[in-house]
Amino acid sequence: xxxxxxxxxxxxxxxxxxxxxxxxxxxxxxxxxxxxxxxxxxxxxxxxxxxxxxxxxxxxxxxxxxxxxxxxxxxxxxxxxxxxxxxxxxxxxxxxxxxxxxxxxxxxxxxxxxxxxxxxxxxxxxxxxxxxxxxxxxxxxxxxxxxxxxxxxxxxxxxxxxxxxxxxxxxxxxxxxxxxxxxxxxxxxxxxxxxxxxxxxxxxxxxxxxxxxxxxxxxxxxxxxxxxxxxxxxxxxxxxxxxxxxxxxxxxxxxxxxxxxxx
Amino acid sequence: xxxxxxxxxxxxxxxxxxxxxxxxxxxxxxxxxxxxxxxxxxxxxxxxxxxxxxxxxxxxxxxxxxxxxxxxxxxxxxxxxxxxxxxxxxxxxxxxxxxxxxxxxxxxxxxxxxxxxxxxxxxxxxxxxxxxxxxxxxxxxxxxxxxxxxxxxxxxxxxxxxxxxxxxxxxxxxxxxxxxxxxxxxxxxxxxxxxxxxxxxxxxxxxxxxxxxxxxxxxxxxxxxxxxxxxxxxxxxxxxxxxxxxxxxxxxxxxxxxxxxxxxxxxxxxxxxxxxxxxxxxxxxxxxxxxxxxxxxxxxxxxxxxxxxxxxxxxxxxxxxxxxxxxxxxxxxxxxxxxxxxxxxxxxxxxxxxxxxxxxxxxxxxxxxx
Ligand SMILES: Nc1ncnc2c1ncn2[C@@H]1O[C@H](COP(=O)(O)OP(=O)(O)OP(=O)(O)O)[C@@H](O)[C@H]1O
Ligand SMILES: [Mg+2]
Numbered sequence: 001x002x003x004x005x006x007x008x009x010x011x012x013x014x015x016x017x018x019x020x021x022x023x024x025x026x027x028x029x030x031x032x033x034x035x036x037x038x039x040x041x042x043x044x045x046x047x048x049x050x051x052x053x054x055x056x057x058x059x060x061x062x063x064x065x066x067x068x069x070x071x072x073x074x075x076x077x078x079x080x081x082x083x084x085x086x087x088x089x090x091x092x093x094x095x096x097x098x099x100x101x102x103x104x105x106x107x108x109x110x111x112x113x114x115x116x117x118x119x120x121x122x123x124x125x126x127x128x129x130x131x132x133x134x135x136x137x138x139x140x141x142x143x144x145x146x147x148x149x150x151x152x153x154x155x156x157x158x159x160x161x162x163x164x165x166x167x168x169x170x171x172x173x174x175x176x177x178x179x180x181x182x183x184x185x186x187x188x189x190x191x192x193x194x195x196x197x198x199x200x201x202x203x204x205x206x207x208x209x210x211x212x213x214x215x216x217x218x219x220x221x222x223x224x225x226x227x228x229x230x231x232x233x234x235x236x237x238x239x240x241x242x243x244x245x246x247x248x249x250x251x252x253x254x255x256x257x258x259x260x261x262x263x
Numbered sequence: 264x265x266x267x268x269x270x271x272x273x274x275x276x277x278x279x280x281x282x283x284x285x286x287x288x289x290x291x292x293x294x295x296x297x298x299x300x301x302x303x304x305x306x307x308x309x310x311x312x313x314x315x316x317x318x319x320x321x322x323x324x325x326x327x328x329x330x331x332x333x334x335x336x337x338x339x340x341x342x343x344x345x346x347x348x349x350x351x352x353x354x355x356x357x358x359x360x361x362x363x364x365x366x367x368x369x370x371x372x373x374x375x376x377x378x379x380x381x382x383x384x385x386x387x388x389x390x391x392x393x394x395x396x397x398x399x400x401x402x403x404x405x406x407x408x409x410x411x412x413x414x415x416x417x418x419x420x421x422x423x424x425x426x427x428x429x430x431x432x433x434x435x436x437x438x439x440x441x442x443x444x445x446x447x448x449x450x451x452x453x454x455x456x457x458x459x460x461x462x463x464x465x466x467x468x469x470x471x472x473x474x475x476x477x478x479x480x481x482x483x484x485x486x487x488x489x490x491x492x493x494x495x496x497x498x499x500x501x502x503x504x505x506x507x508x509x510x511x512x513x514x515x516x517x518x519x520x521x522x523x524x525x526x527x528x529x530x531x532x533x534x535x536x537x538x539x540x541x542x543x544x545x546x547x548x549x550x551x552x553x554x555x556x557x558x559x560x561x562x563x564x565x566x567x568x569x570x571x572x573x574x575x576x577x578x579x580x581x582x583x584x585x586x587x588x589x590x591x592x593x594x595x596x597x598x599x600x601x602x603x604x605x606x607x608x609x610x611x612x613x614x615x616x617x618x619x620x621x622x623x624x625x626x627x628x629x630x631x632x633x
Contacts, residue, residue, distance in 0.1 A: 109598035109599045109600060110598075110599075110600055121291065121325070124291075125291040125292065125294070125295050125325070126292075126295035126296070127291055127294045127295045127298065127325070128295070128298050128299075130298075130302075131294050131295070131298045131325075131328055131329070131332070134328040134331065134332065134358070135291075135294065135324065135325045135328040137357075137358065137362075138324055138327065138328060138331075138354050138357045138358050139324065139357070140357075140360075141356070141357025141358055141359075141360035142324070142353060142354075142357040144360070146357065146360030146361055146362060146363075147360070147361045147362065147363055148363065149362070149363050150363040151363075152598065153598065154596075154597035154598035155597075170324070172291060172325070173290060173291065173323035173324050173325050173326075200349065200353065203346070203349075204346045204349045204350045204353075205321075205323055205346075205350065
């Protein structure tokens with residue numbers, strides 16, 4: 001593959017435009033506070049990783065960033081729009097430019113994988129049917145599911161559903177992709193292939209990735225920057241480059257995470 | 264060169280002999296607008312065309328489909344920037360990935376469906392026999408040693424299938440009584456026999472319509488709910504999880520529902536019948552017969568046997584509806600559609616089984632002379 005001709009993915013500098021800005025965000029479900037004061041920004045072309053223990057609110061943070069429900073306090077700006085107040089056309093235009101891979105896959109059960117991926121193309125582009133089919137086939141090929149395109153979601157394995165979910169998130173080639181635990185449940189080879197795909201897309205298309213993951217290997221391989229949430233601290237306990245955090249972190253939870261130690 | 268900050272140069276395509284010159288930003292929009300010309304150029308050419316990509320500023324995967332259409336599976340290109348070449352190379356590799364193996368989507372074919380249904384009957388019957396056997400064993404074991412049904416569960420099911428349906432039963436029962444009384448008053452008046460309306464309506468309600476209407480209510484409200492609940496549990500692999508934990512789904516899930524269905528039905532049928540009799544009584548008052556006359560007629564014609572027959576029938580209907588609901592749920596396939604199918608199957612199966620059972624009871628009662 002001639003992709004080697006292109007330079008490896010390099011983290012964008014601090015002058016790259018901001019794609020997501022989260023400011024003093026707080027979130028609670030009823031009396032249950034998940035986090036109180038979370039602020040960070042994500043720059044174009046960056047692979048941004050959200051870390052944290054199970055149940056600390058990573059998926060919730062992701063859902064807040066795509067405007068699924070409003071936060072308790074704080075503001076979230078995505079692709080230049082306030083996601084909380086955006087409505088109508090502005091919201092529609094913004095949603096077209098983000099892709100989301102859900103933790104559960106969330107594939108439509110009555111459609112084949114190919115049709116699942118053709119759906120956003122049909123809804124948002126004027127591509128003719130033949131072109132949509134071809135584009136969807138390429139997306140499935142990119143995640144290694146070319147041979148499963150005619151199957152229904154109920155007929156594939158959990159790891160395959162994850163990969164199909166990623167392919168669907170990429171359907172419109174959005175500049176901003178949210179992935180909720182993309183490599184959970186995948187074997188190390190497939191998982192490494194996915195990491196490579198993420199890095200390639202970030203490099204070649206300038207796609208920005210916001211990824212929730214627990215996979216230490218993949219965090220260290222792809223993460224340009226990360227934040228770590230913690231249930232007990234009800235907020236962020238670390239932010240920075242994951243390789244630097246591994247070597248320099250002093251917070252006990254962060255150290256335990258990167259060194260795979262029990263607390 | 265983030266895709267984000269660049270202004271979008273309009274995509275364009277020009278043909279220069281055997282070369283196609285692409286320019287601008289090639290994305291989904293370009294794939295939409297340039298698809299026809301690219302396809303036409305590719306089909307008109309005798310050999311694969313060469314693609315000049317030196318003026319392409321941005322290429323994404325959807326744009327790459329356009330290049331594959333124009334230049335074939337492995338397009339010859341010139342002048343592509345490293346990023347453009349990388350995107351194209353990845354698309355080429357992905358497109359060359361092996362296509363779907365086997366597992367072809369089933370097409371709509373009525374003949375094949377009839378065949379499959381015919382062959383499926385055997386499997387279905389076997390499944391039913393197995394279910395009935397298991398249910399009988401479970402019920403038998405429970406009858407011998409009534410343990411293993413959690414009281415709270417049973418109460419919840421009794422409440423959901425029973426008390427919550429009381430309002431509906433009263434409403435439908437009283438309307439049914441009114442309707443029956445009015446309808447029968449027309450022919451009865453011709454013979455001056457309006458005084459016998461309570462007899463007619465009373466017996467039809469108690470022996471036939473009360474249990475039947477209550478059963479239809481139960482099939483619609485509860486049978487479908489059982490199928491959807493157990494179907495969702497099956498689809499979510501919760502039933503498998505129970506089995507793996509060594510908990511018998513029959514005992515834990517099916518038995519309390521069977522008990523609830525069997526126990527609530529006589530109550531619902533009785534309630535419906537009483538409401539119907541009151542509705543009929545109201546019509547009789549309107550026709551000029553005082554309540555005492557109606558009561559006399561009723562007490563002289565309705566026997567305890569009628570009531571036991573009707574309510575016993577109702578209990579059997581309840582058992583059948585709950586059983587069919589549970590069985591539909593537990594045999595659900597995979598995916599959300601399976602839950603819908605299970606609920607439909609429960610209602611249709613429930614209503615059909617009631618009518619069939621009712622026929623059997625009619626013959627039985629006739630033979631016994633009840
Ligand atoms: N819609 C909701 N209503 C109420 N509580 C919720 C809701 N969604 C999530 N929660 C709660 O918020 C907490 C965080 O959930 P979240 O799904 O964000 O965790 P997570 O960090 O993604 O965990 P995991 O790594 O296990 O996926 C959980 O305790 C969950 O029960
Ligand atoms: Mg989560």
